[in-house]
Amino acid sequence: MLSPSEPASARKPLPAVEFDVDDLDADEEVSLDFYRQVEVRSDMLVPLAEHHAGVHSYYVLFDRTATWGHPGMPQYVAVHLLRDQEKETFTFEKELLPLPVMAQSWLIHRGCPAGAIALNPELGxxxxxxxxxxxxxxxxxxxxxxxxxxxxxxxxxxxxxxxxxxxxxxxxxxxxxxxxxxxxxxxxxxxxxxxxxxxxxxxxxxxxxxxxxxxxxxxxxxxxxxxxxxxxxxxxxxxxxxxxxxx
Structure with missing residues (x-):
């Protein structure tokens, strides 16, 4: 989707991703894992699609750091968050995938409605x-x-x-x-x-x-x-x- 070769005339300010888990840190191990695996590079993650339904959030993210990593690395991250406000904790799943449609499929098969995770047409x-x-x-x-x-x-x-x-x-x-x-x-x-x-x-x-x-x-x-x-x-x-x- 996104790429360094995208025409400059087509570039617009990129949206930021918000995970809204800062107050759900009662389980320090989960919070630390999420920070290390996902949130540490949140300023380089571009939300191509996201859907929020109650305690669930689903994201298709483009990782702008992938182009500078190991050659051939997948450039997309699928994230599923499940929050527990009463216990002030959350759990998460994430997967690196090579195509946006594969990230969508991964989320759909974890409960995201198929029609709710369409990609932003302005971002690729x-x-x-x-x-x-x-x-x-x-x-x-x-x-x-x-x-x-x-x-x-x-x-x-x-x-x-x-x-x-x-x-x-x-x-x-x-x-x-x-x-x-x-x-x-x-x-x-x-x-x-x-x-x-x-x-x-x-x-x-x-x-x-x-x-x-x-x-x-x-x-x-x-x-x-x-x-x-x-x-x-x-x-x-x-x-x-x-x-x-x-x-």
């Missing part, structure tokens, strides 16, 4: 086409049918791309491994999202590596399965060695 490139909008809508809803094994985010203005390799949680899925690719056109300031299906993890990871080195062919089509069930356990796919970072 809009979808370039209907295919992108349709895929984002579907991934937001069925994101818990997949487990992420690998991702790499590149914010080079000449090739701004994120690749994500996913594994279906249904062992009977016709395309058990998928690759989702987001590409940002920094001239038109729009983004596209596409997906492809693979029979093996090796094929999916190889396509990701080829895309990052400029050697990938077209994404193979996804073969759809009739239903989804979850297996008992899911090993993560090994990550290929990322290419050199371009800045």
């Amino acid at each position: 490139p809009p979808p370039a086409d209907e295919a992108t909008r349709a895929l984002e809508q579907r991934l937001a809803g069925d994101g818990d049918h997949y487990a992420m094994g690998y991702s790499y985010s590149r914010d080079d203005p000449d090739d701004m791309v994120t690749v994500v390799a996913l594994r279906a949680l249904d062992e009977r899925a016709a395309s058990p491994f998928r690759v989702v690719v987001e590409e940002v056109d920094t001239d038109a300031w729009t983004h596209t999202l596409r997906e492809g299906g693979f029979a093996t993890v090796e094929e999916a990871l190889q396509w990701c590596n080829d895309r990052l080195t400029g050697e990938a062919g077209p994404l193979p089509p996804v073969r759809l399965a009739a239903s989804f069930t979850r297996p008992a356990a899911l090993p993560k796919a090994p990550a290929p060695r990322p290419p050199g970072r371009s800045r």
